[in-house]
Amino acid sequence: MVKAVVGEEIRLNSIEDRLSHSGLSSQVGLVIGKISTSLDRGFVFDLVPTPVNDAGEAASWITESKDDANKKRGGSKPKSQSDSSSVLSIDKDWVAEHARQVSRMLVGGMKVVGIYIWMNESLFKNSTLVLCQAVKGVAEAVPLVDFGWDERLLIHISLSPRRWACRNCSLSSNITSSSLRPCDFKMGRVLSTLQKFKCIHNFDIRFPIFRENISSSRKFAEILRDVISNHAEELKAAKALVDGEMVNVDELLAFDGVHEVEFLLPFMQHTSFQAYNQEEVVGILVFTGSICSFAYTNTKEPISQALADIKADIISSLHSRLDIICDEADGQLDSGPDVSGDLVDETSTQIPIPQLQLQSIRKQCSLTFPRRVFVPWLGDTYICDYIQPSETLEVLRDHCVELMSMEAPTDKTVILEPETESTSSVTFPTNSFWETAMSLSPELSQSSLNNKSSKRRSVAGTQILKSSNVSIITALLILILSVIIGILLFAFRA
Structure with a gap:
């Protein structure tokens, strides 16, 4: 209470x-x-x-x-x-x-x-x-x-x-x-007593899509929501640098300004480190991006509260973006057969990507998340909004008026756009599973890899031949030197 x-x-x-x-x-x-x-x-x-x-x-x-x-x-x-x-x-x-x-x-x-x-x-x-x-x-x-x-x-x-x-x-x-x-x-x-924290969080998550789950296939959005929840568990255990230094999270910050936060994620703490072959896995979900997060705390609250607020904001922002594209996908399905946006293949030409069953497709597809922008609000605080790749900053005006009962800023220079586009893609390998898992360059085709392997074997054979010749010459020199030393020792004793 x-x-x-x-x-x-x-x-x-x-x-x-x-x-x-x-x-x-x-x-x-x-x-x-x-x-x-x-x-x-x-x-x-x-x-x-x-x-x-x-x-x-x-x-x-x-x-x-x-x-x-x-x-x-x-x-x-x-x-x-x-x-x-x-x-x-x-x-x-x-x-x-x-x-x-x-x-x-x-x-x-x-x-x-x-x-x-x-x-x-x-x-x-x-x-x-x-x-x-x-x-x-x-x-x-x-x-x-x-x-x-x-x-x-x-x-x-x-x-x-x-x-x-x-x-x-x-x-x-x-x-x-x-x-x-x-x-x-x-x-x-209230507003004048707030401290501001900022964090740029980069993530690169790879999640295997298993063949054994084909009978209970789930939609793209459902699996991605689980991936975000798993990342939330990893983020909870992350240590943080505040203004580039390790700090006592139970203490208070004694100075004003924007405090920069960087999270140090524990390596593979909540991930099962296993190797899979192409018979077990039909695809890889690659989820990468960069998120900008702000958090505001009272001056009497410890640093731990600010870190908890930033972590919660990062996960909440990911879920919000996913909800936005799911709402748009539902609207596309309700609008009838004329569906716009990225589609995957001939078998699902009427289904938006968030509604796709991942195990049932074999072609690479990608989904771009909305990017986050920040609008000045009360005092020195900001609120945010999300812009789709096809949208401009003009959509901010309607959202600010309708939802927040405020006028959007006419000066676009005061709107912060610190994010790059966060993308989520599903990749289904056709030639080499490990090329996909390790993100090899697409220019490295299978034939070029074979040619390079042949060149490496040819170079290795030449090196072995040269090494054998050097070994024989060395052995002969050692034998001649031993005979000369023996003759000299015999003459010296005589």
Whole structure:
């Protein structure tokens, strides 16, 4: 349970002013912040309103009972009596989908930690069940597995009387009035107390596709998701260099600026080191790329928390990219037979690569992941977005406005593009399995390898002949020298 929550004062005050002038009776949205288990405290960076759905309907609305509607025709009702009989409704699925998409744009140390609601105090007391269900839907859409935190925040901004309140919402299966427990909430400086960490993580993963699994063939995306999970286990055990030095991860950093992090992966710790032949393996999954990661921690948090946030961000970024291309592949399948993108062979001309059964194909195919770009957000912080190879930076504008309720920067020079393209490819060897496994140059064909082998044998034979001639001459010289020394010794004794 989080005992206290601190919100960014400047940002939250501006949100309150915006809501007070909006004329809205209710608004629901996401709470973007950070939960520090070491400090037992929560930090709120921003409140992001959930946009209208595809039909143009708001994510929350207030309805009156039929009795109230009939009585309004005969005269006015006291406001308190009207509030007590009104009902709050929330499109929980739409709020959860908004949370899922926003979480992709957040970097290390930033999470969707709950929801907020703007409404009257009296109506809030009668809406506990609806609000808890909405919180639970968001938690299921963006679980915080690494935190071990089974609660989320619910921030209530009361329009009458005007005040802020924060509650912990339990995620237990049975939602009751006791699921909400109050916690201390105050305004303060949050963004100015953050420290920034940056990491460029390079990876090169090779995963064999076994012939014995043909009967239980799985899709490209399913196997790749397992590969990412295995890499997450390796990354957990990795040691780190911070600003080029080994540091005590339990200490605090005493200076500001961007701290550079480099991970040292343990060699083959979670990999079975075995040799396979071509009868056992039908292909190799080669997964390579470079990931840029940012993480933000409070100055009172140890270095270990920043490293954990970066590791989680790297894996989360890989999963987010895979989800994006899978969503696009599903859209291609739903659109009908006219499918665009990289296709593999004649047997699967209508199937996008993420949907392919790996054991059933024999031709090399490759899949390019979206690259990550970073957009200035609040203060000195950044959020991210993903650009497909066929897209430009113009797509950032729509994502920033719709998902984060912010204007995209007009100056493209402030957008960071530190990544190279991360690629994933499946290779099925046709001539030599080991050429594929060892990534030999494609110019080294089998005939050229045979020619070079013949040349090596010819050179070796010449060297052996020369070596034999030298040995015979040496033996004769030693024999002559021995005879001369023997004659000289005999003459000397005589």
